[in-house]
Amino acid sequence: MSKHPKLETLRILHYPDPRLRERAAEIRAIDGFLQELAHRMDELMKEAGGVGLAATQVGLGIRFIVMNPTPEPDKVQTYINPVILSREGKVMEEEGCLSLPGLFAKVRRAERVRVRAQLPNGETVEMEADGLAARAWQHEIDHLDGGLFVDRVGPAARIIIRNQLKAFEEDFRQASSHVGTAESDAPPAPASEKTRTRKART
Ligand code: NI
Numbered sequence: 001m002s003k004h005p006k007l008e009t010l011r012i013l014h015y016p017d018p019r020l021r022e023r024a025a026e027i028r029a030i031d032g033f034l035q036e037l038a039h040r041m042d043e044l045m046k047e048a049g050g051v052g053l054a055a056t057q058v059g060l061g062i063r064f065i066v067m068n069p070t071p072e073p074d075k076v077q078t079y080i081n082p083v084i085l086s087r088e089g090k091v092m093e094e095e096g097c098l099s100l101p102g103l104f105a106k107v108r109r110a111e112r113v114r115v116r117a118q119l120p121n122g123e124t125v126e127m128e129a130d131g132l133a134a135r136a137w138q139h140e141i142d143h144l145d146g147g148l149f150v151d152r153v154g155p156a157a158r159i160i161i162r163n164q165l166k167a168f169e170e171d172f173r174q175a176s177s178h179v180g181t182a183e184s185d186a187p188p189a190p191a192s193e194k195t196r197t198r199k200a201r202t
Pocket residue numbers: 096097098099139143201202
């Protein structure tokens with residue numbers, strides 16, 4: 001990135017913010033900013049009780065994700081230019097997203113994925129992921145391509161979540177019509193949601 005944003009101003013964008021629909025660019029140069037960004041994104045992810053967060057969710061169009069699919073709070077993983085090399089199996093599980101707080105729906109995903117990414121030290125790693133980690137990889141890479149998990153729900157679930165999506169759209173319209181930026185005016189996730197940390201809210 002040519003110009004680095006102030007990290008303390010970053011907030012998690014909520015659907016239907018149009019920045020969530022942009023395809024993120026490859027990261028060409030790994031610098032110290034990414035380490036600071038990882039720290040800030042981990043902070044935002046923890047505050048919101050999530051297991052993953054993509055840079056597009058904080059308004060940065062770069063291929064950068066943090067995730068922590070483990071129960072240990074200090075085990076955050078940071079990946080640069082992540083890609084899925086292969087997918088195996090299918091599994092239907094309930095999923096959520098920090099950009100749609102409080103909304104959950106069943107989504108079909110590959111059960112296992114083989115992935116590749118760069119680490120902040122520049123090293124390239126390849127690994128297998130399954131369970132919650134596999135789901136988080138697929139969910140976060142969708143974000144980097146401008147996708148949201150609600151794009152992937154089946155027709156029956158779509159009817160169930162329709163009114164919740166409309167409520168997000170109405171909140172966004174109201175926040176956007178106020179002075180200031182939409183994301184800083186967006187309401188925080190309800191307190192009851194913050195305790196549901198082990199779901200794939202990413
Ligand atoms: Ni998400």
